[in-house]
Amino acid sequence: MRIGLIGTGRIGSFHADVLGRHPGVGALVVTDPDTDRAERVAKLTGATAVASVPDVLASGVDAVVIASATAAHAELIARAARAGLPAFCEKPIALDLPGTLAALAEVERAGSVLQLGFMRRFDAGYRAARAAVRDGRLGRLHTVRAVTSDPAPPPAGYLPLSGGLFRDCLVHDFDVLRWVTGREVEEVYATGSDAGLPAFRDAGDVATAAALLTLDDGTVVTATAGRCNGAGYDVRMELAGDLGQVTVGLDHRTPLTSAEPQGPPAPAAPWPGFLERFGPAYEAELDAFVRVVRGELANPCDGREALQALRIAEACERSRRERRPVRLAEVPGG
Numbered sequence: 001m002r003i004g005l006i007g008t009g010r011i012g013s014f015h016a017d018v019l020g021r022h023p024g025v026g027a028l029v030v031t032d033p034d035t036d037r038a039e040r041v042a043k044l045t046g047a048t049a050v051a052s053v054p055d056v057l058a059s060g061v062d063a064v065v066i067a068s069a070t071a072a073h074a075e076l077i078a079r080a081a082r083a084g085l086p087a088f089c090e091k092p093i094a095l096d097l098p099g100t101l102a103a104l105a106e107v108e109r110a111g112s113v114l115q116l117g118f119m120r121r122f123d124a125g126y127r128a129a130r131a132a133v134r135d136g137r138l139g140r141l142h143t144v145r146a147v148t149s150d151p152a153p154p155p156a157g158y159l160p161l162s163g164g165l166f167r168d169c170l171v172h173d174f175d176v177l178r179w180v181t182g183r184e185v186e187e188v189y190a191t192g193s194d195a196g197l198p199a200f201r202d203a204g205d206v207a208t209a210a211a212l213l214t215l216d217d218g219t220v221v222t223a224t225a226g227r228c229n230g231a232g233y234d235v236r237m238e239l240a241g242d243l244g245q246v247t248v249g250l251d252h253r254t255p256l257t258s259a260e261p262q263g264p265p266a267p268a269a270p271w272p273g274f275l276e277r278f279g280p281a282y283e284a285e286l287d288a289f290v291r292v293v294r295g296e297l298a299n300p301c302d303g304r305e306a307l308q309a310l311r312i313a314e315a316c317e318r319s320r321r322e323r324r325p326v327r328l329a330e331v332p333g334g
Helices: 010-021 035-045 053-057 070-082 097-110 124-134 156-162 165-181 198-202 274-294 303-322
Strands: 002-006 027-031 063-066 087-090 114-117 141-149 185-193 208-215 220-226 234-241 245-248
Touching (some): 010 027, 010 274, 027 035, 114 274, 114 303, 124 245, 156 165, 165 234
Parallel strands (some): 002 027, 141 220
Antiparallel strands (some): 185 208, 234 245
């Protein structure tokens, strides 16, 4: 199998390494607007670097992996679809709902495959939590608490291009919430704070956010996110039912320090970032994509799944700006 990789930044370089080692991938073709970077990644991974996206599409690849700048995702998805190529794309499809719907329409017209990069679906902890919910070990689920906190804010120039904290960060929690529980969000109420660095205010974004979500079976969910968690990268989910409770993301590297005299010790090496925390999950999702392209596996996260996560993020952003509860039925695309 020949795979084309578009984008060789931080996550693209990681994907290049994974695909370069994958036994099912015979050749890898990479491109990036920074041609020197593409050449370096190609040299390290045994890939072939080409000058442009058209060169990738014309090189006889069987599928493409899109790890470019976010603003280019929708157009690249459409180009892959028109070329009849299965595509894996990092989230999001687009930064807004109209762009997302337009890209999905291209995929549907072409009848092509699009897998989205929501890697938490491939994490061992989230998979175990999903099994616990689905097999009844927790009983009736009544409360879910989700946390995503970055250790340091992204560059100021990234913030206006990110789509905002709900679309860029908490969208992972929204996707995995649906996947773990098997339920849909009916209503949200969200707020946020731009206290701290002025870059957040300048971008019209927030540095800290919280959302209260109600699922269609009455389960209550809280989801919080922060850009400036100096203790380390912190991603967790707690699920409580009337028979039991389970936590994802609680291990010897979770950046929590107990205030109790008899509490556990603080972690010696907290998680520094998402690649370290979710490295095995990133590898697993790319392996799944190779198997999807081969016809061995059903698509584990198609574009419509990504659309539903974005609709929740859109509802939260609308709620934050308008200071009111927002029902998902108000957001197009359902």
